[in-house]
Amino acid sequence: MRKSKRIIVRTLAFAKREFKLKTRYKWPFLSTTIIMPIIHALPFIILYWGLLIGSSGDLSEITAENYLAWVLLGSIIYSTYSLGYMVFRLNFWSEKFWMTIHGTLIAPASKYYLLFGTIIQLLIQGLLSSLIFFIIAFVSFPTSFINIFFVLIIFVVALIAGAGLSLINGTFLLINENLVPFFDFFLYGLTFLSCYAIPYELYPSFLQVAVKFNPLYHIINITREVWFNNYSIEILWSFLYILAFCVISVMLGIYFFNKYTRRFGVHGY
Amino acid sequence: MTVIKVENLTKVFKKQLRRNFIKSFLFPKYENFTAVDNVSFEIEKGETFGLLGPNGAGKTTTIQMLCGLEHQTSGNIYINDLNINSEKNFRNISEKFNVLFSDKLLFNRLSAFDNLEFYGNLYSVEDPKERAEELLELVDLVSWRDQYVESFSLGMRMKLALARALVNNPEILYLDEPTLGLDVKNAEFVRDFLQNLNCTILLTTHYLNEAIRLCDRIGILQKGKLIHIGTPEYLKKKEANTRTFIINTNDNQAVKQILMKNSLIVKIVEKSSKLEIHTKNIENYFDILNEISQFKLSEIQESKTGLEGLFFDVHDESTESDNKNIDKTEPKSLGEMI
Numbered sequence: 001m002r003k004s005k006r007i008i009v010r011t012l013a014f015a016k017r018e019f020k021l022k023t024r025y026k027w028p029f030l031s032t033t034i035i036m037p038i039i040h041a042l043p044f045i046i047l048y049w050g051l052l053i054g055s056s057g058d059l060s061e062i063t064a065e066n067y068l069a070w071v072l073l074g075s076i077i078y079s080t081y082s083l084g085y086m087v088f089r090l091n092f093w094s095e096k097f098w099m100t101i102h103g104t105l106i107a108p109a110s111k112y113y114l115l116f117g118t119i120i121q122l123l124i125q126g127l128l129s130s131l132i133f134f135i136i137a138f139v140s141f142p143t144s145f146i147n148i149f150f151v152l153i154i155f156v157v158a159l160i161a162g163a164g165l166s167l168i169n170g171t172f173l174l175i176n177e178n179l180v181p182f183f184d185f186f187l188y189g190l191t192f193l194s195c196y197a198i199p200y201e202l203y204p205s206f207l208q209v210a211v212k213f214n215p216l217y218h219i220i221n222i223t224r225e226v227w228f229n230n231y232s233i234e235i236l237w238s239f240l241y242i243l244a245f246c247v248i249s250v251m252l253g254i255y256f257f258n259k260y261t262r263r264f265g266v267h268g269y
Numbered sequence: 270m271t272v273i274k275v276e277n278l279t280k281v282f283k284k285q286l287r288r289n290f291i292k293s294f295l296f297p298k299y300e301n302f303t304a305v306d307n308v309s310f311e312i313e314k315g316e317t318f319g320l321l322g323p324n325g326a327g328k329t330t331t332i333q334m335l336c337g338l339e340h341q342t343s344g345n346i347y348i349n350d351l352n353i354n355s356e357k358n359f360r361n362i363s364e365k366f367n368v369l370f371s372d373k374l375l376f377n378r379l380s381a382f383d384n385l386e387f388y389g390n391l392y393s394v395e396d397p398k399e400r401a402e403e404l405l406e407l408v409d410l411v412s413w414r415d416q417y418v419e420s421f422s423l424g425m426r427m428k429l430a431l432a433r434a435l436v437n438n439p440e441i442l443y444l445d446e447p448t449l450g451l452d453v454k455n456a457e458f459v460r461d462f463l464q465n466l467n468c469t470i471l472l473t474t475h476y477l478n479e480a481i482r483l484c485d486r487i488g489i490l491q492k493g494k495l496i497h498i499g500t501p502e503y504l505k506k507k508e509a510n511t512r513t514f515i516i517n518t519n520d521n522q523a524v525k526q527i528l529m530k531n532s533l534i535v536k537i538v539e540k541s542s543k544l545e546i547h548t549k550n551i552e553n554y555f556d557i558l559n560e561i562s563q564f565k566l567s568e569i570q571e572s573k574t575g576l577e578g579l580f581f582d583v584h585d586e587s588t589e590s591d592n593k594n595i596d597k598t599e600p601k602s603l604g605e606m607i
Contacts, residue, residue, distance in 0.1 A: 009390050009393065010390060013386075013387055017376070020379055024378040099374065102336075103374040106337060106368060107363065107392060108364040109391050110360075258356070262338075262340060262359075
């Protein structure tokens, strides 16, 4: 088999397997894919609707015209990122107790196939959940198709960056579960400082510095800026920042997974 | 040609000492537990080599190290002269072997066909769909092709696990207790199946008869140590010559003291107020009974020696050999001892 074909076949094998495993029970899949993101976004939509409709003032960058799209775009990217961030943690948790993870570890396939196969599956799942949000955002605040295309690229980058970090998280789940809560704290920190539901200007100034270092903030921010057509040089820097973060997280994820699962073995049965 | 070469393989685990919750959380203490202790052996191309041992002897840990799933504490593993510690070597080697664990490596939430197709793709099999169909036919699971594995019986899972292990047509096959928990019919199916395979096999089992029937050579593992390597013929002979019987007398302690002096007795174990006596090279137990004729015998029964008795016997010989200053690092050949 030719090398390129081999790469595609193995990557798609992981994607197909993940999709079949996820859809074995249909209702939990539909619930986590479609209903949960709506539940997450709904309180903020209601909050900003109450604050802005009928009021003359705006809330920082949020206005009565764009609040729905603002919340939904933040929710889409946050949901996508956390979907990626949690994927290997949840998958390896199941595989650890199904005792199937060894099958992947001993197979001759590079772990990049595992990562990108899973990302393909997540992409389908993420797009399914985001489709409704994108449509509502488009109806409430129409934008150009080029902007939508660019937003979709950011969407993919967010997923890959989240999945890369998730592989580190998943690796520690396999070798030492004691370290897993620290990854949760890290995600809580990223979420809190991401401005996915609260505008940047409302943060205290000392936290605004931390927010600027948060890659999730940059991912969410450029999504909104592109959708609302507010192009600036800052967007380019933000994009390069998240691109670098994405590449580093993928490489670190693969490195940790390759090195530590073989060195320390799978523990905790 | 040597396919697998294991040199002084050792695996030491850290075992947490049992303490109360607060102490174990704040000041955890560990002790070392040697699961595999200085094990060396070689397997030739096409040979079926068995690792025989009771639970906890280190069989699975050895296989896990051979598969690259556990990192050895010391020692080396060479497959086709390549050291598997190197990541690059391991990737080359991993296409050539496959493994059957007693925990199966099957996805319960996928169908039998999907499982085989997935692994076929992972191993870059030419036509994974066709290979999956072929293997399902081979293990007689065609009618269960599209059923979720979660609905399979243990026997069917083992058959599917076997098919999974053969998906890449491996040159080397590691089988970790392939008949564990199976009924007689399914166990026979698996044994017949394995006998017809044409590859180098490393098999672990704690069934003596299985090892004798399937293996060209057998290594006996006990508490992580490879105490002997030999042919099935030798073990057969050992089994025939070794007897175990259980007696109950009015003074078991005194009987034990007397019998301990008898050189034909390998071991005496006290089991629920009875004495289990392991002997070697005796035709019947009357000779031994004469020695304890002054005691009142309330019960006597002869049992098959089984693995445990054989271990006592072989281990006893091994210890004797050790005492005679035979090189302790190399496993002794049973063949030489016949």
